[in-house]
Amino acid sequence: MAKIVSQQVYSENKQVEVIMEESPEIVPDSIFKKFFLEVASLTIFTLRFFKEVIKPPYEINELMKQSFLIGYKSLPLVAITGFIIGLVLTIQSRPTLAKFGSESLLPAMVAVSIIREIGPVITALIFAGKVGSGIGAELASMNVTEQIDAMQVSDNNPFKYLVVTRILSATFMLPLLVIFADGVGLMGSFVGVNIKGNVSAYLFFSQIFQSLEFGDLFPAVIKTFFFGFAIGLIATYKGYYSNKGTEGVGKAANSAVVLGSLMVFIIDMIAVQVTSVLQN
Amino acid sequence: MTQNATDIDLKAETDYKPNGNVVIKMEHLKKSFGNNHVLRDINLVINKGENLAILGQSGTGKSVLIKCIVGLVEIDDGKLLIYGKNISELKDKELIETQKKVGFLFQSGALYDSMTVRENLEFPLRKQLSSIPKEELESIVKEALHDVGLDEAIDKTPSELSGGMRKRLGLARTLILKPEIMLYDEPTTGLDPITSKEISNLILEVQKKYNTTSVIITHDIECTRLTANRIIVLKEGVCAAEGTFAELEKSADPWIRSFFE
Numbered sequence: 001m002a003k004i005v006s007q008q009v010y011s012e013n014k015q016v017e018v019i020m021e022e023s024p025e026i027v028p029d030s031i032f033k034k035f036f037l038e039v040a041s042l043t044i045f046t047l048r049f050f051k052e053v054i055k056p057p058y059e060i061n062e063l064m065k066q067s068f069l070i071g072y073k074s075l076p077l078v079a080i081t082g083f084i085i086g087l088v089l090t091i092q093s094r095p096t097l098a099k100f101g102s103e104s105l106l107p108a109m110v111a112v113s114i115i116r117e118i119g120p121v122i123t124a125l126i127f128a129g130k131v132g133s134g135i136g137a138e139l140a141s142m143n144v145t146e147q148i149d150a151m152q153v154s155d156n157n158p159f160k161y162l163v164v165t166r167i168l169s170a171t172f173m174l175p176l177l178v179i180f181a182d183g184v185g186l187m188g189s190f191v192g193v194n195i196k197g198n199v200s201a202y203l204f205f206s207q208i209f210q211s212l213e214f215g216d217l218f219p220a221v222i223k224t225f226f227f228g229f230a231i232g233l234i235a236t237y238k239g240y241y242s243n244k245g246t247e248g249v250g251k252a253a254n255s256a257v258v259l260g261s262l263m264v265f266i267i268d269m270i271a272v273q274v275t276s277v278l279q280n
Numbered sequence: 281m282t283q284n285a286t287d288i289d290l291k292a293e294t295d296y297k298p299n300g301n302v303v304i305k306m307e308h309l310k311k312s313f314g315n316n317h318v319l320r321d322i323n324l325v326i327n328k329g330e331n332l333a334i335l336g337q338s339g340t341g342k343s344v345l346i347k348c349i350v351g352l353v354e355i356d357d358g359k360l361l362i363y364g365k366n367i368s369e370l371k372d373k374e375l376i377e378t379q380k381k382v383g384f385l386f387q388s389g390a391l392y393d394s395m396t397v398r399e400n401l402e403f404p405l406r407k408q409l410s411s412i413p414k415e416e417l418e419s420i421v422k423e424a425l426h427d428v429g430l431d432e433a434i435d436k437t438p439s440e441l442s443g444g445m446r447k448r449l450g451l452a453r454t455l456i457l458k459p460e461i462m463l464y465d466e467p468t469t470g471l472d473p474i475t476s477k478e479i480s481n482l483i484l485e486v487q488k489k490y491n492t493t494s495v496i497i498t499h500d501i502e503c504t505r506l507t508a509n510r511i512i513v514l515k516e517g518v519c520a521a522e523g524t525f526a527e528l529e530k531s532a533d534p535w536i537r538s539f540f541e
């Protein structure tokens with residue numbers, strides 16, 4: 001059952017693309033039309049993800065491999081950026097706080113900014129750039145070279161093997177990376193605090209933990225699952241349905257990053273609204 | 281076995297007689313992409329055991345035609361029967377069972393470049409992997425590589441292989457599922473004449489060994505001469521001509537003759 005349906009969806013999407021590209025004189029190239037067609041086909045893609053993710057067999061090996069590639073391999077980059085952000089944020093905030101005579105609040109203020117906002121968003125953007133473009137380009141080049149077709153012909157569901165595993169990995173690896181980046185960022189902040197001044201690690205971290213509330217951490221971690229899901233979804237979608245030409249690979253990678261990053265901001269905006277409503 | 285394929289010089293059995301066993305039948309098959317009407321009215325019969333070559337200019341829809349057979353492209357209208365079963369009426373399970381009997385060699389080889397040669401060959405078997413003992417899997421993979429003369433390459437990656445070797449590996453990967461019908465999409469395009477001839481002979485060897493029915497899309501007239509029992513020329517979405525090599529070579533239509541020059 002599922003297979004037939006999914007094939008129809010697949011070819012429907014292809015046809016949508018062809019109509020848009022090859023006969024502009026028949027279908028006026030309206031931006032709205034393009035936008036809604038894109039949204040519709042992304043919605044179908046998303047629904048298909050949820051359908052296939054619950055249906056066995058599960059691609060555990062590929063999921064593990066992707067999680068390793070997506071998560072573990074991003075650690076150095078995330079660590080460097082996290083550390084620098086923590087360090088710079090601390091150095092930059094000190095003069096302002098000093099003006100109000102509240103330099104002692106420096107660790108707490110930096111910690112709240114990092115954990116609530118800067119850690120998740122910066123890490124997600126880095127993630128969109130590194131992982132999103134990687135997935136987009138990989139799937140697009142598999143599409144161009146007919147590898148995806150070859151999987152289908154040999155009766156191995158390419159959607160399950162390629163798309164589902166990557167979206168899941170992105171969804172679950174990004175939160176871990178964010179927590180890691182937050183930790184490294186706080187260490188960067190500790191270094192920053194100690195450039196001008198002398199605060200022991202114990203004092204620094206106990207001050208941070210006193211100032212942090214559950215309400216800071218919890219929503220910040222929850223939203224990163226959505227960031228990861230959105231980045232994975234858009235990257236796989238753009239790759240899986242890329243144009244069959246070498247230029248399609250570059251386009252897929254590019255729009256995976258652009259749209260992925262945009263989604264991060266949109267979700268962030270929604271998240272802040274939702275949290276403020278829930279907390280009142 | 282294939283190292284000296286050039287000297288073997290197998291010949292297609294030109295005295296092949298249709299035995300009335302139809303494996304694939306197309307009736308008024310149509311396929312368009314937007315307003316690009318690729319296949320307008322295809323009527324075609326493929327008999328068991330024959331080698332059918334499909335000729336036609338680039339972009340006439342030869343690839344689309346055989347992709348319809350494996351379900352990569354969905355037909356708009358008309359009938360497509362595989363072993364007498366109408367594909368568009370089949371339920372999921374039966375459809376998969378039917379299409380499993382058809383192997384497809386992609387024009388580009390479609391090798392999985394993130395995997396080794398061994399993994400490429402194991403991939404189609406993934407579903408059965410748990411039920412096949414390790415030694416048996418090893419021997420299946422080795423035999424598939426031996427069939428196409430690639431014994432040495434088992435631990436290489438596709439990027440280390442030459443054009444001809446990539447085609448062979450693609451063929452081995454397709455054969456590992458023991459298809460009864462083989463579809464070749466331009467198997468010799470982009471290869472030098474000697475390698476092309478080796479691949480043509482390989483197609484014949486495969487056909488002998490596994491008793492397959494073959495559909496070969498090609499521009500390569502030498503490959504057609506070596507392999508085909510029957511030729512169909514595709515033009516503007518319909519079958520413009522049909523016959524044996526000898527018949528079409530002497531065709532009254534200069535356009536058709538031009539393929540054979």
Ligand SMILES: Nc1ncnc2c1ncn2[C@@H]1O[C@H](COP(=O)(O)OP(=O)(O)O)[C@@H](O)[C@H]1O
Pocket residue numbers: 014018313316318336337338339340341342343344345
């Ligand atoms: N998935 C697709 N979407 C849109 N157009 C396609 C698709 N596949 C093939 N076509 C079009 O169909 C025509 C025939 O293509 P093809 O079968 O690849 O030609 P060839 O005879 O060279 O193999 C071309 O014009 C191509 O643009």
Ligand SMILES: [Mg+2]
Pocket residue numbers: 342343344387465466
């Ligand atoms: Mg083609």
